[in-house]
Amino acid sequence: MEKITLSVHNLKKVIGKKEIIKGISFDLKEGEVFGFLGPNGAGKTTTIRMLVGLIKPTSGRIQIGGYNITENFEEAMKHLGCIVENPELYPYLSGYDNLLHFANMLDGIGKERIKEVTELVGLKDRIHDRVKTYSLGMRQRLGIAQALLGRPKVLILDEPTNGLDPAGIREMREFIRFLAEEEGLSVLVSSHLLSEIQLLCDRVAIISRGTVIKIDSVHNLLSNRERVVWRFHPIEEGKRVLRSVTAIDEREDGFITTEYDEIKTAEWNKLLVEAGVSVTEMNRKMPVLEDLFLELTGGDSIE
Amino acid sequence: MNKNVIRSVTMVSVFFCLLWLVGLGWAVAEYYGGKPEKIPEKTKIEKKAEKKDGLHIVAIGDSLTRGTGDETGKGYVGVLMDEIKEKTKQDVQLTNLGISGQRSDQLKEQIQQTEVKRQIQTADMILVTMGGNDLFRGGQGLLEFKEEDIAEIEKKFLDNMNFIFQQIRTSNPKANVFFIGLYNPFSDLEEGKEMSKVVRHWNYQSAELSAAFPKIVFVPTFDLFELKVNDYLYTDKFHPNKKGYRLIAERVASLLTW
Amino acid sequence: MNKLIQNEMMKLIAKKRLIVIAIIIGILVAMFTYAQFKEVERQREKLGTDDWRTMIQQTIIDQQNRISSARISDEWKQQLQIALQQNQYYLDHDINPSEPGAPTFMRIFLENSIELFIPLMVMVIASDIVSSEHSQGSIKLLLTRPVKRWKVLLSKYITLAFAISLIVAIAGILSYGISGLVFGYKGWGAPVLTGFSVTDAGLDTAGVKLINQWQFLLMDFGLVWFVAIVVGTLSFMLSVLIRSTAAGMGVMLAALISGAILSNMVSSWESAKYFFMVNLKLTNYMNGNPPPIEGMTLSFSMLVLLVWWAIGLFVSFLVFTKKDVY
Secondary structure, three states: OOOEEEEEEEEEEEEOOEEEEEEEEEEEEOOOEEEEEOOOOOOHHHHHHHHOOOOOOOEEEEEEOOEEOOOOHHHHHHOEEEEOOOOOOOOOOEHHHHHHHHHOOOOOOOHHHHHHHHHHOOOHHHOOOEHHHOOHHHHHHHHHHHHHOOOOOEEEEEOOOOOOOHHHHHHHHHHHHHHHHHHOOEEEEEEOOHHHHHHHOOEEEEEEOOEEEEEEEHHHHHHHHOEEEEEEEOHHHHHHHHHHHOOOEEOOOOOEEEEOOHHHHHHHHHHHHHOOOEEEEEEEEOOOHHHHHHHHHOOOOOO | OOHHHHHHHHHHHHHHHHHHHHHHHHHHHHHHOOOOOOOOOOOOOOOOOOOOOOEEEEEEEOHHHHOOOOOOOOHHHHHHHHHHHHHOOOOEEEEEOOOOOOOHHHHHHHOOOHHHHHHHHHOOEEEEEOOHHHHHHHHHHHOOOOHHHHHHHHHHHHHHHHHHHHHHHHHOOOOEEEEEOOOOOOOOOOOHHHHHHHHHHHHHHHHHHHHOOOOEEEEOOOHHHOOOHHHHEOOOOOOEOHHHHHHHHHHHHHHOOO | OHHHHHHHHHHHHHHOHHHHHHHHHHHHHHHHHHHHHHHHHHHHHHHOOOOHHHHHHHHHHHHHHHHHOOOOOHHHHHHHHHHHHHHHHHHHOOOOOOOOOHHHHHHHHHHHHOOOHHHHHHHHHHOOOOHHHHHHOOHHHHOOOOOOHHHHHHHHHHHHHHHHHHHHHHHHHHHHHHHHHHHOOOOOOOEEEEOOEEEOOEEEOOOOEEEEHHHHHHHHHHHHHHHHHHHHHHHHHHHHHOOOHHHHHHHHHHHHHHHHHHHHHOOOOHHHHHOHHHHOOOHHHHHOOOOOOOOOOHHHHHHHHHHHHHHHHHHHHHHHHHOOOO
């Protein structure tokens, strides 16, 4: 599990006099889904474009499957599959011809593999229709099929759920997890939605203004930031009870928030009920990206 | 997409790509390479032109044949053609070989060209206007004309015309030739009288020359312009205008026989 | 590389641009054929004959009269003089310069379309071949394959060369096929004169050679192809430089049209001869028409075009391999 498939070291990009990416480093391990989280304009897209070879880094090193992307582009790219932004395939070709087109650019990828990936993404019925006629979800799936053609070790997906409907998002999420867990791929997913990263990723890098602020497992990063929102009656008695066991925050709209812990929360609830406080509402609340940023950057707001 | 379609289109493209490359190479080689001096032999041999049905009229001469001065562009040849077309049911074909400013020595050269000979050979009727540029040189010669000069010009002119008529008769012994005489565009001017005398002499000699050949008819125009010359002249006071050309055409028309 | 070219051919065919071009050429050829037919008919009516010698003789006389007119410029006079001498040469050697038939029509069509029409058609494909990948966004997929960028571009360039060859072929085949319906399909072996050269003294006929029409046509095709390749390469460069297909086309169109205009009026602006668009009428050197600027020769024009071609290709590859794709 500890094999490193993608390694980025001190990556920088200067455009004009402006340093867009100010030294990013991280590693991807085999079989993990790695989240790349940051607000729009933080440098996610630029970084990803450098990883896939569309933009030349000003300095730094990118290795895919052990090959340096600038020195050994062809070898490095053999181990990479990607969708940058939307999968913009050729609308005037059929899905099959699109796959054939990209298979032609890979060594030793033939009809069998095309058939395989087509079945994998569930496009078998429509593969000979023109891409023009596909829905966005189908295009996304075709995009993934195209990315998987070369049996890559690393899959890079830029905002993979962008524009999909809720069902499509769930389907995509399951599929990505499947690829990582069953096929052993390393998947790099970028997003500006915390909830998505949380559901999908094992580890996450948070970037802001061209630097990585934090890399940690999703669990570590988020679990102690989840909170519970309470509403009870009578309010003073309830506050007293809770204060005796934990720190509380009072919101002006009458809600009380405390930290979240599966076991403890249940106990606190029991305490409240025993003290004669009727709990009318109890909500587990996910942290929002803004809060996380606020906390990590020490008051630096999102650009 | 069918792989065979792609393959065959590619094959065809490659074929044409190579073919055009060969063409390009050849063009460059041909343009510079060696230049083999195999100049094609001149085919001076008279082609026996096939005689077709219908009337073939050949007009040779100077700006009068061209119709300079006639705003409708017809000239006397055009007007005459209209009249002939009215009178005959035959197809009429006109070959107008008139060149503005042409003098008799130039006509002498022109008449010797193979193609011109061929045209004359097939002609049923030949119209000639010549002499105006020899005598008047576009009007400049008028002021300083001396008698001995004119005598010499006239002699040369007659020699040239003699040659031209011989040439015509050799090529085509049958066709009627109408040789249009000169008028005096300057008769209203000071030296008009003197000039008229010269022109009359010129015309007389031309008529004499024409008479020496069979079927060459001299057509006088001097009298047509004698009285109201300015009514019949174009603004350049040299070429006839529409009315003037009509007069000439009518005179020629009256000579036609069917 | 084979597979890359196969990819590009697949896209080219699927886009159906070639078919559109074929239709445009077909319509134009049909129009030209009709115009030519009308012209021949009018001539016949005017002269009362369809004898080519009579027609040429008439043309010569017309030209002589125009030259003797005092109201035309010296330059125009000289051009007329050259045309006249050429006509006279044809007449003297009893060779019909426009033997009726589809091959002659094809020749005239090629000579008239080398400067603007064929380059225009080529441009439709060339200016789109790279920039369409940008505007579609598919460039991101294309350049993230384990294939070096120069190979991708080279495959596109080779495909462009193929497409150009096809366009030239289509122009030839259609002009032959359509005009043949009216003028007949014969005339491949008709004699054609080439090797006239234009000097200060006028027309030089010392190097004149007699060749068959099919030979002449093949050479014409070669020259048209060369011009098309050069124009195609420059459009290709613009296609790399400018993301928008329309903008690239606009620039190229402006250049081509300005070339057509310049050719007619630059004789006194000597250095204009280094523009590629003034040098496009290569067929003029074959049939002895005077070049737009004195002193231009086939090798000069080809050299100028080659330099532009090399620059275009160099810039295309340099930019394409170095450029960051956003």
